Ligand SMILES: *[C@@H]1O[C@H](CO)[C@@H](O)[C@H](O)[C@H]1NC(C)=O
Ligand SMILES: *[C@@H]1O[C@H](CO)[C@@H](O)[C@H](O)[C@H]1NC(C)=O
């Protein structure tokens with residue numbers, strides 16, 4: 355009898371607790387848009403995003419957004435974003451108990467991935483903002499898409515460990531880029547860990563971008579991928595790449611439009627267990643003849659070193675078009691354990707290949 359009474363009393367207190375009453379702590383998907391319009395501090399707790407729906411959060415200027423609990427979604431085959439956040443002068447973070455769970459194992463299809471549509475996870479369209487302490491697990495496809503300016507993104511943990519072929523079996527993960535960066539300027543991404551199955555970072559467009567202290571595991575490396583954009587003043591600093599296809603990968607699309615890639619620095623990069631290319635720079639992406647539609651100029655690699663593994667390992671693959679690559683500087687680039695001879699095409703003067 356007294357136990358039952360206690361139960362009823364507890365239920366009563368839970369319902370009338372101040373937390374539940376706080377209109378800026380939201381657990382219901384349909385209440386989020388209105389709360390974002392009025393709240394200066396918005397906490398999203400245990401959200402389930404409906405199928406084929408983007409959780410679009412338009413923050414007020416100067417607002418704080420806090421993720422708490424388990425944020426997840428109903429499974430469907432589609433290619434939209436699961437979460438998209440816009441804001442100016444905002445601060446986004448997660449509590450110690452939050453997890454953005456992409457439910458990857460329910461989306462991944464391994465070798466059959468091309469027949470399956472999968473959503474992208476988190477898109478950040480911010481100005482003058484900070485994002486820190488976010489945990490993402492098992493991205494269905496691309497993890498964090500950044501289109502932001504004057505913004506610092508730090509302490510992001512992307513854990514797609516469950517997507518490795520050795521863990522997931524036949525339904526392993528593909529195309530799970532860690533950070534995809536486009537149309538961003540004055541951006542820093544730092545102190546973050548990415549465990550995934552595609553590029554750890556891929557810069558597509560933007561300028562004045564610094565990546566500092568990243569740890570990448572299982573990825574395709576620290577990459578640029580340009581189709582028709584002008585990308586300049588980008589630095590990768592003090593970072594580690596392990597168990598990866600490539601450590602450094604620069605690719606320009608030979609079927610793309612015109613663009614440029616210039617003033618690029620990779621400094622203090624350590625790698626281990628790279629099984630294809632320690633450094634791959636190709637103006638013939640995805641394949642075929644190299645073209646100079648996107649010249650690569652003023653590229654510096656400084657203190658880049660590590661060990662390769664496996665029979666396909668090659669220290670340098672440089673595939674430039676005639677006149678497409680200029681003013682490169684490699685200082686203290688040391689690769690151990692490569693089994694294949696380098697590929698060297700139209701290598702700029704001064705570079706030993
Ligand atoms: C890094 O990747 C390897 C396999 O590629 C795996 O064995 C190891 O556990 C991974 N480390 C982390 C922290 O996920
Ligand atoms: C070349 O790039 C570096 C960054 O790596 C930059 O500091 C320097 O100013 C650039 N040089 C020119 C001539 O633009």
Ligand SMILES: *[C@@H]1O[C@H](CO)[C@@H](O)[C@H](O)[C@H]1NC(C)=O
Pocket residue numbers: 592593621622623624657
């Ligand atoms: C080279 O880079 C590694 C890894 O980031 C760092 O630990 C080391 O201090 C750097 N060496 C120099 C001479 O800067």
